[in-house]
Amino acid sequence: MPLFNRITIIGVGLIGGSLAKDIKKKKLCNKLAGFFRNKHKLNKAIREKIVDIGCSDLKESIKNSDLVILALPINHIIRTMFEIKKIADSKTIIMDVGSTKNKIAQVADKLGLNFVGTHPLAGSEKKGIDFSAERLFDNSKVIITPTKKTNKKAIRKVKTLWEKLNANVITLSPQQHDKIISFTSHLPHLVSFSLINSIPQKFLPFGASGLKDTTRIALSDAEIWSDIFLNNKELLKSLDALRKELGEMARLIKTNKRNNLIQNINKARNKRKSIE
Amino acid sequence: MPLFNRITIIGVGLIGGSLAKDIKKKKLCNKLAGFFRNKHKLNKAIREKIVDIGCSDLKESIKNSDLVILALPINHIIRTMFEIKKIADSKTIIMDVGSTKNKIAQVADKLGLNFVGTHPLAGSEKKGIDFSAERLFDNSKVIITPTKKTNKKAIRKVKTLWEKLNANVITLSPQQHDKIISFTSHLPHLVSFSLINSIPQKFLPFGASGLKDTTRIALSDAEIWSDIFLNNKELLKSLDALRKELGEMARLIKTNKRNNLIQNINKARNKRKSIE
Numbered sequence: 001m002p003l004f005n006r007i008t009i010i011g012v013g014l015i016g017g018s019l020a021k022d023i024k025k026k027k028l029c030n031k032l033a034g035f036f037r038n039k040h041k042l043n044k045a046i047r048e049k050i051v052d053i054g055c056s057d058l059k060e061s062i063k064n065s066d067l068v069i070l071a072l073p074i075n076h077i078i079r080t081m082f083e084i085k086k087i088a089d090s091k092t093i094i095m096d097v098g099s100t101k102n103k104i105a106q107v108a109d110k111l112g113l114n115f116v117g118t119h120p121l122a123g124s125e126k127k128g129i130d131f132s133a134e135r136l137f138d139n140s141k142v143i144i145t146p147t148k149k150t151n152k153k154a155i156r157k158v159k160t161l162w163e164k165l166n167a168n169v170i171t172l173s174p175q176q177h178d179k180i181i182s183f184t185s186h187l188p189h190l191v192s193f194s195l196i197n198s199i200p201q202k203f204l205p206f207g208a209s210g211l212k213d214t215t216r217i218a219l220s221d222a223e224i225w226s227d228i229f230l231n232n233k234e235l236l237k238s239l240d241a242l243r244k245e246l247g248e249m250a251r252l253i254k255t256n257k258r259n260n261l262i263q264n265i266n267k268a269r270n271k272r273k274s275i276e
Numbered sequence: 277m278p279l280f281n282r283i284t285i286i287g288v289g290l291i292g293g294s295l296a297k298d299i300k301k302k303k304l305c306n307k308l309a310g311f312f313r314n315k316h317k318l319n320k321a322i323r324e325k326i327v328d329i330g331c332s333d334l335k336e337s338i339k340n341s342d343l344v345i346l347a348l349p350i351n352h353i354i355r356t357m358f359e360i361k362k363i364a365d366s367k368t369i370i371m372d373v374g375s376t377k378n379k380i381a382q383v384a385d386k387l388g389l390n391f392v393g394t395h396p397l398a399g400s401e402k403k404g405i406d407f408s409a410e411r412l413f414d415n416s417k418v419i420i421t422p423t424k425k426t427n428k429k430a431i432r433k434v435k436t437l438w439e440k441l442n443a444n445v446i447t448l449s450p451q452q453h454d455k456i457i458s459f460t461s462h463l464p465h466l467v468s469f470s471l472i473n474s475i476p477q478k479f480l481p482f483g484a485s486g487l488k489d490t491t492r493i494a495l496s497d498a499e500i501w502s503d504i505f506l507n508n509k510e511l512l513k514s515l516d517a518l519r520k521e522l523g524e525m526a527r528l529i530k531t532n533k534r535n536n537l538i539q540n541i542n543k544a545r546n547k548r549k550s551i552e
Binding site for chain 1: 336457459476477489493519543
């Protein structure tokens with residue numbers, strides 16, 4: 001018997017589409033439904049058999065589903081949670097895959113949704129179903145962020161879902177999540193945007209592979225990332241930590257402190273080696 | 277007839293070794309000599325036929341050479357220029373491949389060397405002859421930085437050498453070079469070091485591909501890069517530009533300026549797309 005009877009994915013883009021592909025392939029539900037605002041995308045997803053059922057009506061799409069996955073940008077997740085509250089059966093598990101967790105958890109608790117927050121550390125600077133891929137979550141970390149109010153059985157089922165997708169599941173509080181990810185994902189994105197913005201356009205053709213690598217994620221979507229930044233105030237603390245490091249580098253260069261510079265760079269090298 | 281009779285490469289590492297391989301393959305000189313401080317590396321280079329002649333005596337190595345290539349870290353380039361001044365024939369062209377150009381050009385002019393500064397925008401965070409590669413300079417940009425004192429014939433010969441290695445040669449003043457490259461290469465390296473140093477070690481395992489890409493160049497050599505930073509004071513201005521951008525991002529997040537954030541990120545995306 002599959003893990004779920006009917007799953008509905010709301011937002012069948014890079015992450016939602018990749019989930020759809022693996023959920024179907026691994027037969028983790030009897031019926032897979034997708035909610036699409038865009039008719040063209042709905043028809044395409046049906047034609048390509050990415051979902052079994054395509055709906056453009058939210059209520060219709062989640063009817064009889066025992067799991068609803070919100071694979072949307074942060075602000076849309078929150079908006080959809082309010083809509084779902086009015087129409088969902090209280091037994092339906094609602095799960096999201098957003099990149100910030102604290103704000104979403106607060107809304108879920110306030111609304112009294114049967115909700116489990118998750119964040120798969122997978123994806124890319126790309127966007128949309130055309131970039132969705134099978135096995136995207138293989139060996140990737142997925143953080144589950146229950147609160148005191150989260151239903152234990154719902155946590156277990158969501159955890160099993162991710163494990164069946166070959167993810168390594170880690171449980172953190174929403175606050176811990178936002179603090180850690182502000183450093184390891186949100187800050188690198190912010191830096192990447194600011195770095196390329198600080199370089200005069202006419203100098204850019206002189207950039208080689210170093211510049212390209214450090215700014216690849218500056219190709220990421222503007223709305224998605226501004227909402228992530230605005231929904232994770234921990235980011236301001238991480239940014240302060242970075243600005244302090246940059247100030248220290250400036251001081252070492254200005255005062256010609258070669259040994260300290262070497263020390264600082266070697267510390268960076270060793271930290272970077274530890275995640276190679 | 278080859279472009280040069282005898283070329284000597286001083287410092288047969290990633291860049292010097294790659295130069296050696298292509299110079300030999302394309303028969304750009306009759307004899308290729310290499311200077312090695314390390315006997316073991318000398319023997320290995322001879323055994324692997326990367327150079328025709330290996331020397332551990334500097335005077336011996338440059339004797340009868342019409343081109344000497346300094347493929348060393350910045351500070352070693354400057355030190356070697358002083359040594360070479362005492363022993364080189366004034367007809368011998370001295371060329372370097374260092375990542376900063378103004379300081380080196382000043383020393384060359386002061387010493388009255390027959391010198392042409394160059395900077396190939398190629399390489400990687402790796403170091404040493406084991407990472408040298410054929411065709412490393414194919415389609416890469418190489419900046420030549422003559423001063424008013426630079427011999428015109430020497431410029432032409434050095435330019436021809438790089439063109440025969442399939443590089444796109446661009447001529448800039450040493451000052452222009454240092455300004456541009458401070459933004460497109462030195463700043464990304466500095467940021468990469470500071471970014472990873474600002475992240476607590478225990479959070480690093482949560483880093484995904486975004487963090488890895490933005491900090492790949494933090495694997496670069498500490499002595500090489502501290503000397504680059506100390507030899508290009510333009511970097512402090514580029515760093516100021518970046519710190520201003522980061523301050524602006526902090527302000528937009530603090531004051532919830534969503535539209536301005538989106539605008540800023542879209543500007544970054546478009547700039548990044550222009551070098552894709």
